[in-house]
Amino acid sequence: MRYRHVQARPAVRHGTPCAPPRPPYPDVAVVGSGIIGAACAEALTRRGARVTVLDRAPLASGTTAHGEGNLLVSDKPPGPELTLALASSARWPRLFAELGEELGAGLAERCEYEAKGGLVVALGEAGARALAGFAAAQRAAGVTAHEVAPDAVHAYEPRLAPGVRAAVHYPQDAQVQPVAAAAALLGAVRRRGGTLRAGVQALGVERGKDGRVTALRTSAGTLPCGAVVNACGPWAGRFAAEAGVPLPVQPRRGLVLVTAPLPPGTVRHKVYDADYVGAVGSGDADLRTSTVVEATRGGTVLIGSSRERTGFEERFRVDVLRELARKATALFPVLGRVPVIRAYGGFRPYTPDHLPVIGPDPRLPGLWHATGHEGAGIGLAPATGELLAQLYAGERPFLAPEPYRVARPGLAEEARCSA
Incomplete structure (x- = not known):
């Protein structure tokens, strides 16, 4: 699994590299500023997407701030979660090195990254x-x-x-200070032109005539956007319900x-x-x-x-x-x-099957999910952000996305039952 670091650049629209200036609203609104939302936003902005990250509370103050910072492979049996964990384990040191080029040397040390085993x-x-x-x-x-x-x-x-x-x-087990790591990812998002908004609660989405997401409804008004990422952690089920697509988180x-x-x-x-x-x-x-x-x-x-x-x-x-x-x-x-x-x-x-939900929601075009990691979100964040961004950008994903999809067996049935 190899990752290539790409500096932020204007997104190409409709195959035209010199498109006219875009209106001042984001391509993607990421709801949730914890480590998962931050990782998704970082990977998206690395591909040139214009991103706004919103959180109803101070940035990275929810689940991420109440974790231990574990980056573990030792507790996961063979399967899709271990696949994500191994990819993230290899990615963390390289990610710190890449972000250090933008945010200053010694980033891993500042984030207390320690490959202690x-x-x-x-x-x-x-x-x-x-x-x-x-x-x-x-x-x-x-x-x-x-x-x-x-x-x-x-x-x-x-x-x-x-x-x-x-x-x-x-x-391969390691540890990181989770809030510092999330702050570093969000710092890269801001440096690339992204917007961070704390104290703004997401209330649902608006749809166009074709059924696609056209805007995010918030406590601060309506935010037009082309896509919304539900990275609300334990509140992801609530937000999905508000968007009209139940999710058993x-x-x-x-x-x-x-x-x-x-x-x-x-x-x-x-x-x-x-x-x-x-x-x-x-x-x-x-x-x-x-x-x-x-x-x-x-x-x-x-x-x-x-x-x-x-x-x-x-x-x-x-x-x-x-x-x-x-x-x-x-x-x-x-x-x-x-x-x-x-x-x-x-x-x-x-989630009932103990696997995260990563990717688009086929019931509502334009809505994406990155949630359900339970206590492993810190460790799984880099691979989660990379996979979601690759799918969004139409790239070939570095691992099979099917095990994490919303419509997978078991989870889809739970979603219907909770409707």
Whole structure:
């Protein structure tokens, strides 16, 4: 998979490279300024499209601001999501290098990009067998996964609890500061002539006589445009309904604990228990928790994770926070002596088949979707933006788009049922 960096240029219209000046409205309105919307806008403006990014709140302040910044391949079984993850994993370093030419050197450092790798551990025999089989299937799909013997695991993580039965090291796992990364993408959009508008809520779309999108209705008035990208994250289902095309995207809440800063090297990788994979893939509405521990550049340690479908209920449950802390200290006993300085939660865009929706909506020409990534949006953003922009521009996509389409089996039925 190769990407070519193209400087922003005027879009060619109707095969005429010297078309007259266009009216001051965008080719594309991207609704949502989180990492997915930002990645779509960046890839579109790289191809010369005139883009306006709108958000009802401050830029990148929704799901992106409440994530951990994980760029993971380790938690995904072979299939379409892993395909996106591998493409994005390879793309992130090159994307930072390309954007650095526009925004200044050292961009990856400013965005706290760190290819730290991941370590997945199993504490029981059943988990050890499941982890070995999962890693073998991933290796067959192109993932680098090194089995680590139990007596060697503390060379990777000296502070791990004793009793680990199996472990797998994933060197392709990485981490980034999600808001900084989204801001960099949006900065490139602005530099190329795009418009960023915070505090503007999208209310629906207007259609022409031929049924195509002609404008976006917003709280600040009507914005004429040729296309709209629904990158609203967990609110994407609401916006799709307002546009008249139901989409089964629901919020799935997650909570994270943040410790006081610890000395460098206390936690070296992203470390999680093997049961995390099952929690990610679960469709249960009830609470699911699993142990996830990782350090930030500033020394704090992030502890997760929880998943539950409770709508947009923002109230924290103390019992969930206690369970996260209990499981984390079982994996890293040193954390039992470290104060928790805060907790935060956010909503992730959940789809029934656990795959994102990327591409045009055949029910409404001119409406595009880029949503449904749940907790993997940070890691999947570059490939998502590239795929959507390629489809929009009529280019040959770098991977098969069919698994992510709106009309795929299962998702289409859910959409009809929610109408």
